[in-house]
Amino acid sequence: MEAVMNLSRREQVIRKAAELFREKGYAASSMRDLAQKLGIEAASLYSHIKSKEEILRNLCFDMAAEFRKSLDEVESRNVSASEKLKLGIIGHIQVMAKDLTASAVFMNEHRHLSQPYLRDFLLLRINYINRFKAIIEEGIRLGEFKENIDTKLSVMTLFSSLNWMPQWYDPEGKIDSLNIGQQLSDMLVNGLKKQKP
Amino acid sequence: MEAVMNLSRREQVIRKAAELFREKGYAASSMRDLAQKLGIEAASLYSHIKSKEEILRNLCFDMAAEFRKSLDEVESRNVSASEKLKLGIIGHIQVMAKDLTASAVFMNEHRHLSQPYLRDFLLLRINYINRFKAIIEEGIRLGEFKENIDTKLSVMTLFSSLNWMPQWYDPEGKIDSLNIGQQLSDMLVNGLKKQKP
DNA sequence: CGTTAAAACTAACATCTGTTAGGCATATTT
DNA sequence: AAATATGCCTAACAGATGTTAGTTTTAACG
Structure with missing residues (x-):
């Protein structure tokens, strides 16, 4: 249960990021914005994505x-x-x-x-x-x-x-x-x- | 020689800004980028524009x-x-x-x-x-x-x-x-x- | 030449940026 | 019960961000 569940949470992050990027644009979207949308801290995002x-x-x-x-x-x-x-x-x-x-x-x-x-x-x-x-x-x-x-x-x-x-x-x-x-x-x-x- | 020449330099700034915004997008364009394009310091921009x-x-x-x-x-x-x-x-x-x-x-x-x-x-x-x-x-x-x-x-x-x-x-x-x-x-x-x- | 206005400068500010390091808790697997 | 992995945390970094205050240079006009 490594790759499978990893994808699930990871894709959740990517999905929310897509919403954010669409609304505000990539450059105007901060990792802290994204984290807030997911109810976590910005640094925690890096368990799921590299950058x-x-x-x-x-x-x-x-x-x-x-x-x-x-x-x-x-x-x-x-x-x-x-x-x-x-x-x-x-x-x-x-x-x-x-x-x-x-x-x-x-x-x-x-x-x-x-x-x-x-x-x-x-x-x-x-x-x-x-x-x-x-x-x-x-x-x-x-x-x-x-x-x-x-x-x-x-x-x-x-x-x-x-x-x-x-x-x-x-x-x-x-x-x-x-x-x-x-x-x-x-x-x-x-x-x-x-x-x- | 206030309004006339003012416009000239001001519009020069706005024009260069337009080029920059087009290339990189508004959010990804910094005032320091813009200043560099004009050959001046970032703070100098504020003689011509408010923000x-x-x-x-x-x-x-x-x-x-x-x-x-x-x-x-x-x-x-x-x-x-x-x-x-x-x-x-x-x-x-x-x-x-x-x-x-x-x-x-x-x-x-x-x-x-x-x-x-x-x-x-x-x-x-x-x-x-x-x-x-x-x-x-x-x-x-x-x-x-x-x-x-x-x-x-x-x-x-x-x-x-x-x-x-x-x-x-x-x-x-x-x-x-x-x-x-x-x-x-x-x-x-x-x-x-x-x-x- | 002295005055005036425009346009540039330096220095600094508070805040925000992406990202790393290391640790703790929860849940799953052995 | 022990081991493992997952997800999140706090703290902190180095650098970039828009903007301000105050000062000096540049150029035009009387």
């Missing part, structure tokens, strides 16, 4: 792995580009919805990682983005998407829309995450305007 | 005023909803492009404002967002936009796309800000997909 930054690393890289896994699955499907894009968007949103707090930290606080972790993280992210970009380019090549669109602009717009979601999405609200994914992909693929019949 | 937070307030509320002014002008036009939306988007992007650094701070660091400034800021922002929402709702009412879209989702997606721009847009690149505004509004209104002829 403040280790917590951030855990949050960021765990999320990155989830996103990657989701896209792996989508890419293996044999469907049209717009369908693939839609599935990618829905997958991304589902991953975020599973842990909105960690997602917000992943998005907003990763820059506080020190080297070489920051470099690694950014490489993972650019790789992920490029895989989406490839889907869009495929769609253009096959005549599904307009040929005059700027793919960089498109993919950055896509990611902006996706990544901002944790900031406004209310999981208790009437609209669920799958629905959001569907509407969002429809919006990006088909636009707001009514199609001419 | 660290005053700098942030200046940046956030000045940008807010610019956004507001831009939308005022658009709303006064007598055009269709999709045209109004397009003009609103282009205006927003032009304001951002005029000062990408301040825009990034405006977007990412406003949460470090203390009360009551934070409250005021958020009220300004929600007001601005609601004015865009009203344009979309008008478009739906007049049959220009699909009637089954979720306006909250739409407007948040719009803002996500807009606000993330300072993070990836390269002003030296081949695509200028007006062009971005046009493509972005086309993308959101008409979508990526080729229209059926």
Whole structure:
């Protein structure tokens, strides 16, 4: 009973840290703040984690792995580009919805990682983005998407829309995450305007 | 020679602060960092500004005023909803492009404002967002936009796309800000997909 | 040249920062 | 019952933080 229970309390710490980092930002969150949220002293945290930054690393890289896994699955499907894009968007949103707090930290606080972790993280992210970009380019090549669109602009717009979601999405609200994914992909693929019949 | 030259040096400080806040985030930026960037001692900063937070307030509320002014002008036009939306988007992007650094701070660091400034800021922002929402709702009412879209989702997606721009847009690149505004509004209104002829 | 105002300086403050060392209590395992 | 491991404690560190008070340098104007 070493690794197992260790994880339990450790993950409790990391979870509360995620909440704190989301609310106040990583740099503005002190270890004493975190300790207080858990009802213990700051020094006691170090029985569970090696450093403040280790917590951030855990949050960021765990999320990155989830996103990657989701896209792996989508890419293996044999469907049209717009369908693939839609599935990618829905997958991304589902991953975020599973842990909105960690997602917000992943998005907003990763820059506080020190080297070489920051470099690694950014490489993972650019790789992920490029895989989406490839889907869009495929769609253009096959005549599904307009040929005059700027793919960089498109993919950055896509990611902006996706990544901002944790900031406004209310999981208790009437609209669920799958629905959001569907509407969002429809919006990006088909636009707001009514199609001419 | 009091107000005029005072502003000059003061604004120089605020500008450099904006750069710093953008790079490292407000909380992770120290007054000693800022002083170093200006080649002076930390204490000397206080000849020009009252506090660290005053700098942030200046940046956030000045940008807010610019956004507001831009939308005022658009709303006064007598055009269709999709045209109004397009003009609103282009205006927003032009304001951002005029000062990408301040825009990034405006977007990412406003949460470090203390009360009551934070409250005021958020009220300004929600007001601005609601004015865009009203344009979309008008478009739906007049049959220009699909009637089954979720306006909250739409407007948040719009803002996500807009606000993330300072993070990836390269002003030296081949695509200028007006062009971005046009493509972005086309993308959101008409979508990526080729229209059926 | 002397005056005045702006902008910088040095020195110091109280507080907060992440983190370490070493010890004590509780609960689980042997 | 003894041994072990887990979780927390207190005390303390070295350094960073925003900001102040008071002083000196720099530059412009009469």
